[in-house]
Amino acid sequence: MLGSGNAVASRSVPWIEKHRPVSISEIAHQDEVTRTLVTAVRTGNIPHLLFYGPPGTGKTSTILACARELYGPDWRAKVLELNASDERGIKVVRDKVKNFAAQVVAGNGPAFKIIILDEADTMTREAQSALRRTMETYSKVTRFCLVCNYVTRIIEPLASRCAKFRFKPLAPQAMNERLRDIANKEGMPLSDELVASVVGAAGGDMRCAVTTLQSAAALGGVAALEREEIAELSGAVPPSVLAPFWAAVGARDFDALQRAVRDALAEGWPVDGLLRALLTTATEDDALTDETKAKFAASLAEAEGRLIDGAGEELQLLHVGASMISAA
Incomplete structure (x- = not known):
């Protein structure tokens, strides 16, 4: 289990954030996506992006890793991240998004900022239409990355302005390796059988798997839990x-x-x-x-x-x- 001293503080940090990939090369099981993005980051030629696929497949982690590699240590000053499911109305597009998009880019690195709209498929059609106009107006100084689960819920005029990347559910082997790496960093022992239980319960969702692993650690470690308890921690319905x-x-x-x-x-x-x-x-x-x-x-x-x-x-x-x- 975790050591003493900083153990409580360490456990209080969500592992999904603590162990989020910091570079594109660390993104698991999305080889076609990462190959394209590595080239785009290297040349600094980033289009508007549309990432879609099931939850927990690395969509948000990928665009954040791109931002780190593009801008370096000061990447947060050039990235605006919004959860569109909470702020999905036209007022947000007109105020927050438009104001940030209009700002002049300063410092080193590419001459554009990045606006990330997570869960963009929950935005109203009116907000998406307003966003399309904002993308056209500020395309020289701002790149947009729309992140969603259902690409069909993004209006065509908006989707057509983006390079689309599909994220697929993670393979069990990729999840197994990532979970073992996290457990090793946290000093947490894992058995093959119970790692398989966590992976199976997550169903290709790495966020769910990592959260389940942390919950198990808080309850005494995966080794102390049964398969049914692991499934319950992951939210799977018995x-x-x-x-x-x-x-x-x-x-x-x-x-x-x-x-x-x-x-x-x-x-x-x-x-x-x-x-x-x-x-x-x-x-x-x-x-x-x-x-x-x-x-x-x-x-x-x-x-x-x-x-x-x-x-x-x-x-x-x-x-x-x-x-x-x-x-x-």
Whole structure:
């Protein structure tokens, strides 16, 4: 475990920030992206960028690493990072973004600043349209990097002005190596079996894996935890939570389905985790035909899309269950 003295302070720092890659070469399992960006950074010829892909695949870490290599120790003065899910209205674009974009670039390095808009797919269409105009006006002195999970939610006039880079879920081997490196730096012993449990529960999401590892360390170390406890730390939904849901589907009992959905939500399980667990269970069920699995997957996709648009969680889970009953 961590040593004494600075141990408490060290544990209080999120490991995902403490061990964030500081150079492009440290980004794991995104070779096609990093090869292109290394050349762009070396020449100083950076276009507007659009990074998209699942959570925890290194999108934000990559653009921050680019900024460090472009600007050196003073990179923070030339980078504005906003979480568009919190500040996604047109007023933010007109005020914060436009004011920063208009500033004159001083000092050494490239003659442009970088504005990072994380979770840009949550911005309103009006804000995205205003952002397009701002990108055109200040393109000589500012580069924009849009980071999102769903590229289809970025309006075409905005997406077409950016070089697009897709980030894929991390391979288990890459996650294994990174977790062992972090554990080694933290003085934390790991067994092969439980590292595999952390990697499996994370599902290609390095942020989730590192956070789970830190949570395990705070509870006495991964070596002291069972596979089920690791899954719970990662936020994965255990099969027991979904058992009443599947029982109601099998019995074609909508009232029981409604109770199962309400109970799962009342226990605090995140709806995205419930949807992922339902998909995993359904695809691994040999009793279901491929056609039934395809219909169920389509229903889950529809529900996820509606949830992103602000639909109610209970209603969407009920829709998924009802679709499964009708398809069975």
